[in-house]
Amino acid sequence: MSYEGGDVMSIEELAKKIDFDYVHIRYNVVVEGPAIKPEDDPDVKKILPTEEPFRSIALAVLKADLKGVEEKVKEALKKIDPVKVIENGLGKGMDAVSALYAKALYFLPDVMLSADAMMAGVKLCEEKLGKATKKKGTVVSFVAEGDPHDIGKNLVVMFLRANGYEVIDLGRDVPNKEVIEAIKKHKPIMVTGTALMTTTMTAFPAIAEMMKKEGISVPVFGCGGGAVKRDFVESYDFSVYGVKAHHAPKLADAALAGKTWKELRYEYPKVVGEFVAEYADRMG
Ligand code: B12
Structure with a gap:
């Protein structure tokens, strides 16, 4: 549609020129036509559980x-186990948020608000787990x-805490050197690392190399997070x-x-x- 400078077009004229097939509809701003609910997005539909109360x-x-x-x-x-509430309810909600964020239909503020809502639910599950x-x-x-990214x-x-482990939580964005210092100081049975970005996952091999250079080791260095395979x-x-956060205490018990x-x-x-799909070739 072209608009010649100086001409003033009435709303009616403008409406006639709009090709409604190309008008964008966003979830939070209805430019034209009905708003699409997040739960009606085809990718979200595949993720959301159908069973209550998880849905x-x-x-x-x-x-x-x-x-x-x-x-x-x-x-x-x-009436439901806290682990199931997290995995089948709260976690699925966050997976759906991730799907919309990946398609640029949700933005960082949306994600942050959903993350806060998820963590409020996790806190209640944590209290229940004791x-x-x-x-x-x-x-x-x-x-x-x-x-x-510290949700995972x-x-x-x-x-780990609910299953009887003392956890030294170093937090997020932790310099590799700090991890090495903590290993030397606390001599843990296991170290867990999480990375959600391809630019940060290289910290894990770097830490493993530093351990070798310093002549220290840990029985298990559990590494997870959306960025790694x-x-x-x-x-x-x-x-x-x-693979899943609730596997961590099982790995520590085995160590x-x-x-x-x-x-x-x-x-x-x-x-x-x-059953763990990521280890399907090693099930036997
Ligand atoms: C939430 C989120 C945020 C939140 C984080 C809030 C928080 N407190 O964590 C906010 C809004 C702050 C954020 C910011 C950014 N984000 Co972000 N974010 C996400 C999002 C949507 C979800 C991540 C999440 O929490 N998932 C849920 C948790 C539970 O999953 P998890 O950590 O992987 O943990 C699970 C398993 O991996 C496992 N696990 C994890 N660790 C371990 C360890 C062990 C031992 C075990 C057994 C298991 C285990 O347990 C959990 C399941 O039970 C993802 C999208 C996606 N598809 O993942 C993007 C995503 C991670 N973000 C991304 C980016 C780029 C950013 C920004 C750089 C964006 C920007 N342009 O500014 C910024 C970071 C800015 C900075 N400071 O550097 C990219 C990373 C791309 C890449 N591959 O590098 C992603 C993938 C989005 C995308 N598709 O582009 N983000």
């Missing part, structure tokens, strides 16, 4: 409805240098690819029982006690 919980995360998340999670926890009093051993957890790491820490994690020493990182790479599904 309502996931929807509340998707819509960043913090109060709604709290109410629904409180209700769900009366914290075991007797400590089984020490684990050091961190998010890779330069990486601000927080879940890992929560599950099994192949990458298995390209350096001490490491085991961690306490004397399993090595080399054994854990091949026994992962057996150790965590469930």
Whole structure:
């Protein structure tokens, strides 16, 4: 549509010239036509659970409805295991947020609000899980240098603490040197690292190299986070690819029982006690 400078066009004239097939519709701004609800997006539809109360919980995360998340999670926890509430409800909501963010239909503020809503639900699950009093051993957890994404790491820490581990939580964007210092100081049974960005995941092999140079080691260096895949994690020493946060205490238990990182790479599904698609070739 061209507009010649100086001409003033009436709304009616303008409307006649608009090709409605090319008018963009965003979720939060209806330019023309009806707004599409986030839950009606085809990718989101594939992710959202159909079963209640998981669906309502996931929807509340998707819509960043913090109060709604709290109410629904409180209700769900009366009869459902907190791990299931996180994995099948809160986690799915965040997966749906990720899908819309990847398509540039959600923006950083949307993601941050949904992340806060999810963490409010996780906090309630954490209270329900309780914290075991007797400590089984020490684990050091961190998010890779330069990486601000700490939701997955927080879940890992929560599950480890609930299962009786003392966790030294180094936080996010942790310099590699700090991880090495913490290993020397606390002599953990396991270290967990999380990386969500391709630019930050290289911290893991760098840390493994630093350990070798310093002549130190850890029984298991569990590495996870959206950026990494099994192949990458298995390209350096001490490491085991961690798929789900609730697998972390199972890996730590196995390390306490004397399993090595080399054994854990091949026994992962057996150790965590469930089907893990990422290890489908090592199920037997
Ligand atoms: C939430 C989010 C944010 C939030 C983070 C809030 C927070 N406190 O974490 C905010 C809004 C701050 C953010 C910011 C940015 N983000 Co962001 N973000 C996301 C998003 C949508 C979801 C990530 C998430 O939390 N997932 C859920 C958690 C639970 O998953 P997880 O950490 O992987 O953990 C699971 C497993 O991996 C496992 N796990 C993890 N660690 C371990 C360890 C062990 C031992 C085990 C067993 C298991 C395990 O447990 C969990 C499941 O149970 C992703 C999109 C996506 N598809 O992932 C983008 C994404 C990660 N972000 C991205 C980017 C680029 C950014 C920004 C740089 C954007 C920008 N241009 O400014 C900024 C960072 C700015 C900075 N300071 O550097 C990119 C990274 C691209 C890449 N491959 O490098 C992604 C992939 C989006 C995209 N498709 O482009 N982001």
